[in-house]
Amino acid sequence: MGLLDGKVVIVTGAGRGIGRGEALECAAQGAAVVVGEFDADAGESVAKEITAAGGRAVAVSGDVAEAATADALVSTAVSTFGQLDALVNNAGILRDRTLAKMTDDDWDAVVWVHLRGHFLPTRAAVRHWKEAKRGGHLVHTASTSGLLGNFGQANYGAAKAGIAAFSTIMAMEGARNGITSNAIAPTALTRMTLDLMPQEFRDKRDESIKRGEFDFFAPENVAPLVAFLCSDASDYISGKVFGVQGDSIEIYQPFTSVAEVTNDGKRWDPEDIPGRIDELFGDSGVQPGAENMMLRMRHQILEER
Template sequence: MIVEGRVVVVTGAGRGIGRAHALAFAREGASVVVNDVDLDPASAVVEEIEAAGGKAVANTDDVADWAGSENLIATALESFGRLDVLVNNAGFLRDRMLVNLSEDEWDAVVRVHLKGHFAPMRHAAAHWRAESKAGRRPDARIINTSSGAGLFGSVGQGNYTAAKAGIAGLTVNAAAEFGRYGVTVNAIAPAARTRMTEVAFAENMAKPETGFDAMAPENVSPLVVWLGSAESAAVTGRVFEVDGGRVSLADPWRHGVVEDKGARWEPSELGPVVGRLVASAPAPEPVYGA
């Protein structure tokens, strides 16, 4: 019961990883707002939680809509009287090589993933800031969902890669800004079999000798629940990769090797300089699918 008494909003919680998060939080004692634009799967998750003795309500607001995301946060406050954890998970794919990617396909993916993270975060943080200023300092958590594509790139997913990279950067920025209000902000980069990835991960099914399904969405949720708990108060601004039984901490962008002339460079001088910098720096991680 690591999150007993806490109130959690999970976006995109009707299916896949979001559903696994909602069920895991409820099993550990939290009350859950199950957000999904499709009422039927959201209601089914609520019924499953309630049948197990937990508390949950469904919400169908569009998380990338400003008023909708505001109402999502209000749903938690009106239903359970408080908000402790926001898990931004909602998203979808419109995969295509960049040279074939349409404007609509770009806009749709960036909107749902990137704005769909910012808008709920913005309204939740406004509530927590007000609580802090009123002398009721929160012990609140935001867990965002980036991706390996956002950290390393993925061929055929330029829109998704850009949005997920933006989420990783947004996480670091929000952690620096929200800490003063008692809010930590972290992100996960999960790998699991969902409707978005079921073809890519079709071969990674349960191993007969162990029965362990390394690509099951439920493998991701324990870390998210822990990050949503009071125990995680000292951890913020981090991005975790998680899949199967593996958890790792992603290395962030860092300042690299430097050559300083102490004056303005001439273009003709910079070839050897760049060559030395590249030679002395670690090789970048390969882009997925390259």
């Protein structure tokens, strides 16, 4: 008995990395999986890995940010396995550059894959569920880069923050039709992130894996939470953003107001603001200057592991 027995799940970008882990875990939990992947060979290989282990899977190749591919993911789920229960939007790319050096293409490519690549498969799934008069589960892939900000990732972070907002709105819209929508902010070492880590850290990790210790940064660690969010066991959870890495599952609070100054019922005079604005920082503990919260978090993780 698995958490997803008899269910049908689509995972985009499932040919490698985090998406591959999610596809394998959903299959291990009993789901039939539609493996969406830009790289046809990688997608086929994951589908074969699932069927070789006795599971059910089919690969659909193409760019998930194209309507034809997004629609094909849903129609293939229904024509091959008879239904659709969950969609995991995972496909993504990086094009890191500071803004002055960022080309139009760096911006457009990242926003295209992440935002359109979430919008189109979600629309196809929601349209199908509406027509079939049934609910389903949506899992979207945000990032700490979008929630906290990260140097050199204005394109990626803007798209990922957009995905967190997209997920929250999908949760509101889906509530009356039995559709849940949650987002994850994963951390794992994959083709996308391995090169960003210092060599010394990578060597330390390789040695720890050789000793048979738990690999905190394995992409497969993200999958159990995603399988849960695809299952009916998570029916009561929607519109939330979870951090997930290693053996850790976190919950993020949405942007929320933490302090206020008012002007006795009158519109503010700009000249009065300098004398009062520091009350906000004093009351909230928020720093007035630019902060790199991601860097602080990364250092903490590297020091701890």
